[in-house]
Amino acid sequence: MMKDMEKTEKLNSISIKVTPPGPRARKIIQDDEKYMVTSTKSLPIVAERGEGAFIQDVDGNVYLDFSTGISVTNLGHVNPHVTEAVEKQLHKLWHFAGTDFYYKIQVDAARALESVAPGSFQKKVFFTNSGTESTEAAIKIAKAHTGKQQFIGFIGGFHGRSQGALSFTASRPIHHKGFFPSMPGVEHAPYPNPYRNPFNIDGYEEPDELEDRVIDFIDRYMLRTYLPRENLAGFLVEPIQGEGGYIVPPKNFHRKLRKLADENNAVVIMDEVQTGMGRTGKFFASEHFGVEPEIIGLAKAIANGVPMGAIVIKDSLDFREAGLHSNTFGGNLLASAAAVAVIDTIKTENLLENATKQGDYFKKRLLELQEKHDVIGDVRGIGLMLAVDFVKDRKTKEPATKYRDTVELKALENGLIVLAAGLSAIRLIPALNITRDQIDMGVEALEKAIVASH
Template structure:
């Protein structure tokens, strides 16, 4: 801890003093319900403050945070280095319309991102404020570059909820309920989910067969019958599906998809909003698959909780002229400083190495739990992007959504914050600087929650 935070009492373990949700929490939940529009809230956790891997609620309970604000506080809550950099910037410049005027902080953030994304080619960055807004910009960049308009996205994919991004999103039917027409010209292909796929292929045993089946399906069926390659601007895909259930495709899939795109003069928009900035143990999920995307969408963790999104493109993908796209808040000076500081922390503290090491440990411990409890049908993920899938029957792999939802509540009661994903999976996404002791603390809470659930 630096001097600026030394007065904060250190949170170092789970401590449940009042069965949650406590009375103070319930009051705020009630007011929230009165004043805020419905969104996707699933747990009555009301935070007061947070530090590193821990969150304290308004009733004084302390939780271990395996949700990181949906993979945003990847370097832990209020990292002192980022905090101090932002504090200095607070006295210098906050906002100056980075799309219309100039300032150093935004250029520094763009350079830092460009230098750390895959590919040695020259890159350019557009700054946005969220994942959805990044994907909106990516759609326009792809259309402008290819001079084509149609896209293929994937079932189970999540790309945001604005009308353009929503047209690509397909992880839950409710997301589109009542909102048609969204952006026209988007079709969805089957994602190579090794655990459950309509081809009945065991993708863990036969990864090549699964990825080839999907690529052939797109090429032989979609591109020949209803998406003409002359219309196809590109594909949008996550390296590892996030909201779709933490689905890791077979190793060769992204390479084959990029080749197919290339052959059809189309591009691949790689949506790294959730996988970005170290979540998978590499800076970007793409790196696990040996691909160098020409368009990459970012958001969530890139400024450690100060809202920021970005699209990174090969410089030849820059808009051909001014005013085809812009915004007001993109590249905000506070967010830019936080972004550069976040990258510095990840490198200086070797957080990719830690996420790989602790991720492997946590995954092994989750696999041990799956050997003990048959309700866990699958343990999957890369780095510290991990999930367990709850099933009614291991053989049929029938999803047990109810059990998963009960688990979420029981984990919360036992002091662990985690989030559901997909039909029946629970994701565990702690900060990248998680210690082995904290990982063990998490496993203990997970096991208690499983016992309380089954």
Template sequence: MMKESKASAELNRIQIRVTPPGPEAKKIVKRDHDVLAKSTKSLPIVARRARGVFVEDVDGNVYLDMASGISVTNLGHVHPRVTARVEEQLRKLWHFAGTDFYYEEQVLAAEELVSVTPGSFRKKVFFTNSGTESNEAAIKIAKAATGKQQFIGFIGGFHGRTQGSLSFTASKPIQKKGFFPSMPGVEHVPFPDPYRNPFGIDGYEEPEELVNRTIDYIDRFVLKTYLPPENVAGFLVEPIQGEGGYVVPPKGFLRSLKKLADENGILLMVDEVQTGFGRTGKFFASEHFGIEPEVLTVAKAIASGIPMGAAIVHERLDFPESGLHSNTFGGNVLASVACIETIRVMKEEKVLDNVNRVGPYLKKRLQELSERYECIGDVRGIGLMLAIDFVRDRKTKEPARELRDRVEYKAFENGLILLSTGQSAIRIIPPLIITEEQADMGVEALERAIKASI
């Protein structure tokens, strides 16, 4: 086994020892391709270990992680308190099927979760293993509670890849290629994108105008034209679109959508799988937009990397009888204790304060990049959920996907882990514990990548 250098052992700065992917990484990538089914892998980084905001690969290269395992390791990699709690639980009990039997850890996890979820009403929790499972549960909850079978989703939305959630997903053609039919009964409507107007009309400078146009479209051209509200169980929406490009809607949109939903007896179902657990500077992005969803789905960062998700709903929406929905691993003991400790760490270590301090600082640094490079058309986001959008021309806003991809790869070679999103954007989603100094380190590596790519 390769001896670790002092620098790599400390994992406290970017250090590229060999141009990535190095020889050991290439070997494992080859073995991966031989035995694992094709998925969505983008960069040939082969991780060996990680601490905080840094990841070391099998060749000894150390990277600054601005992807967080797709917004999962929000407390940083291998957080000591979460690690200690899981290790303690490992010596007691690993699994006991919490949907069939009982243990206090699952109850405590649900209690902690509802304590930070928006809504002044009593809530119930259904635990799952992932974001797509959380949305599948929400779909069934909405159907069982309302007796209705149809839904409305949004163009650009991403809600998972299993057959029910896939019916709502509409961010990339590849996600649905060859999988028709999925669950029937989902209609899609435009999402109010302030940067690329979904209605194809120039000059929308007032957010209120874009909100009104979107709500009017749903009301007049969908609900009052061909889809009776009496058939519609719910809207499923992300507060900020994730895979669709980190699109932040005007602030009044979700309040207006909630009003339209209430007027028509439709549930507003909010997918906070990527936006949740402090990513935007509040526990949930819904809090920025002034809504209290009766159905809210979470996963990703809920247990700091231990697979877990949940659907959190108003107690009146609970399944009317036992057995309508279940699973084996939802609320698993190890995941439950990781969830409990994750929430407690966020509260006690004032993680949100750091997001609200470093997030605006990092966004300002990215905006400074956009002032220097014409290829950056937009910088957007809230908290530490940020994105830069690459364009061929700022006036036409034509996406520059190839340039985006080059920048992403060059950043990897410079020791920075990033993830693409949408047609031509790169998301900037570091662990929420990142410092201003580490943010500067990331921006400097990103600028080197841009210079090498244009």
């Protein structure tokens, strides 16, 4: 097997041999539809191999990947440091029962996370297996700590699809279709979206006015009219909304929400499942907003593709009673080994600096595209968490959803993998070690797709 790998060519450039899906891909897609439950597929790509920023499909096409498995493979595909760490662990021990026994590598992973998570206080970690499970654990911690049961989430938010997490998720009606009722006790407030202002669709408001409006809506309407303050356990919020469309709130929003939570003896659960692990040029996006949440939800990039999630909590929120919460696979040894390597590699390879530097360059290139193409209404994001929003008309900002979907497909045909977010945006989330040349390569393919989609 090693011999086969040695023979395979390096993946370092786009190469489209056959319009996707090619014949091999088509067969696998057919089988997938036959044997697998209908899920959420959006592009006809059947991946076989990955290396850094590139993916090769089963027909031999090579694509530049600006989707990183939705911000999971933040260190690039098959990162050699993570591979080495997992391989080493693979030959020692895979599983032993973190529910009942102790592992060193699990504590190492928790320590590493604790040391990079925001908060000047002591923190503790609970390992999960997905973002959804992190949301569930966060809900339970918040209930157990405050002794309260009601929450406020945000319109446009995404936090998972299990019945508890789903009660917060509010980015697409299909997520809820036929599943009502989910967990009771969750209300939603508008998210301060500076581009499509929820209070004033066509007009313009200063950012501080917008964030105050949202805080005011919660404080003076929700908490004064129907949600008793003494019942409010906490807020669940994304620092930057992901599935909702890569919405960056005004600078002081999270600080003001934090203050409102404190005034009501409620907690802030910051869902950093998509924004975390260096995506925005800091380990956690919360750091851009100067807040220290007492609960942070993580998954996706935490182990670069080995399934893992976690919540990092303020030490004082610990359950402190054995049996209140646990799971079988959380902190699995292979995943823990990967997580330690991920944090280590982000530090030793200065990937936060690279994400900031290349993110700034990438954004500049996208703003140039916006100047040339009227269909781009907005370019937004921080670090390498970027998006372009397509509109039918720049004045009305009417979402060009169909056009956006075509761009996604045309980009693939041009050798670039990108994914949609929200009503009309495309997210651009390359690996944190992306190079300037690769960004140029991607921008060129994206522009071709924009032109071809009219």
